[in-house]
Amino acid sequence: SDPDLVARAAAAKAALGDRVFVLGHHYQRDEVIQFADVTGDSFKLAREAAARPDAEYIVFCGVHFMAESADILTADSQKVVLPDLAAGCSMADMAVLSQVETAWDVLTELGVARDVVPVTYMNSSADIKGFVGRHGGVVCTSSNARRALDWAYGQGSKVLFLPDQHLGRNTAVLELGLSLDDCVLYDPHKLNGGLTPEQLRDAKMILWRGHCSVHGRFTLDSVNDVRERVPGVNVLVHPECRHEVVTAADLVGSTEYIIRAIEAAPAGSAWAVGTELNLVRRLALAHPDKQIMFLDRAVCYCSTMNRIDLPHLVWALEELVAGRVVNQITVDPDTARHARAALDQMLALPG
Numbered sequence: 381s382d383p384d385l386v387a388r389a390a391a392a393k394a395a396l397g398d399r400v401f402v403l404g405h406h407y408q409r410d411e412v413i414q415f416a417d418v419t420g421d422s423f424k425l426a427r428e429a430a431a432r433p434d435a436e437y438i439v440f441c442g443v444h445f446m447a448e449s450a451d452i453l454t455a456d457s458q459k460v461v462l463p464d465l466a467a468g469c470s471m472a473d474m475a476v477l478s479q480v481e482t483a484w485d486v487l488t489e490l491g492v493a494r495d496v497v498p499v500t501y502m503n504s505s506a507d508i509k510g511f512v513g514r515h516g517g518v519v520c521t522s523s524n525a526r527r528a529l530d531w532a533y534g535q536g537s538k539v540l541f542l543p544d545q546h547l548g549r550n551t552a553v554l555e556l557g558l559s560l561d562d563c564v565l566y567d568p569h570k571l572n573g574g575l576t577p578e579q580l581r582d583a584k585m586i587l588w589r590g591h592c593s594v595h596g597r598f599t600l601d602s603v604n605d606v607r608e609r610v611p612g613v614n615v616l617v618h619p620e621c622r623h624e625v626v627t628a629a630d631l632v633g634s635t636e637y638i639i640r641a642i643e644a645a646p647a648g649s650a651w652a653v654g655t656e657l658n659l660v661r662r663l664a665l666a667h668p669d670k671q672i673m674f675l676d677r678a679v680c681y682c683s684t685m686n687r688i689d690l691p692h693l694v695w696a697l698e699e700l701v702a703g704r705v706v707n708q709i710t711v712d713p714d715t716a717r718h719a720r721a722a723l724d725q726m727l728a729l730p731g
């Protein structure tokens with residue numbers, strides 16, 4: 381990266397000292413991650429944000445929904461900054477509040493809403509988290525989806541899982557032992573989700589039709605192809621991947637899990653990793669004694685994560701030094717209060 385920008389970022393951080401805390405998601409660029417005070421998956425970063433009451437500014441190098449969650453979990457006086465406002469998440473955008481309210485109306489008319497506990501993946505807008513909190517549900521991340529679902533099925537007999545169908549299905553089927561027939565896919569663009577009243581009444585798991593455009597690109601062919609090319613390879617994937625990919629893989633887990641698995645792997649072992657490319661490249665560089673490769677032949681970054689680049693980070697930090705807060709992310713107090721209930725429920729999950 382540009383040495384002048386590196387020096388400017390370092391100088392701005394030094395000038396701000398403890399007043400600023402920089403969080404970096406594992407999918408961020410190298411040029412950005414070098415300035416993170418802490419790196420993590422979305423669960424770890426949510427906890428870290430909540431654990432920094434003394435930092436006046438939280439600069440979130442990640443995507444919009446993560447910065448919103450940080451704003452909800454931090455004190456009113458703390459300001460959360462997202463260095464590029466265009467860093468969104470296509471999956472989070474697949475569940476819009478009005479669509480979810482319509483789905484809830486459908487469930488209410490069928491008389492089943494009272495049995496349904498809504499669960500939303502962290503990768504959703506604050507509006508959606510607020511909806512879930514209002515209806516007694518919980519937020520989950522890829523590191524605690526199983527525990528969140530265990531909790532939810534202790535509260536009601538059905539779950540509405542937003543917005544990632546793959547995390548919902550993979551966790552329900554592979555970890556809770558539900559069958560694929562217990563799950564239905566609710567399409568917000570179709571009348572009644574494209575489902576019959578019987579399907580909605582019988583389902584234990586109502587999956588929202590959302591997915592991650594990055595992890596959704598791995599296919600069964602990617603797995604078969606790498607197994608053919610690299611005999612003995614271990615296939616390690618994120619649970620946002622399609623069900624057939626996760627089923628064919630050797631190990632599945634969140635980004636933190638993936639990092640720990642690679643760290644614990646013996647020297648000389650081969651790993652094909654199905655998650656975002658910035659992370660896989662860094663893992664390969666950090667473990668030259670192991671053979672670490674991207675699961676697919678095609679290159680696949682998360683384009684919105686990549687929007688946070690060094691020029692944007694330098695700009696945001698230098699503006700803070702000058703006393704100006706740019707790109708502040710705020711959630712309105714009413715939404716924040718309900719979203720916080722669903723986030724606190726997640727943070728209180730046992731284990």
Ligand code: 13P
Binds near residue numbers: 522636
């Ligand atoms: P985790 O950070 O929870 O592993 O999720 C991955 C992701 O896609 C973040 O946007």
Ligand code: SF4
Binds near residue numbers: 471472503656
């Ligand atoms: Fe969203 Fe997928 Fe990018 Fe994560 S990797 S921010 S889920 S599009």
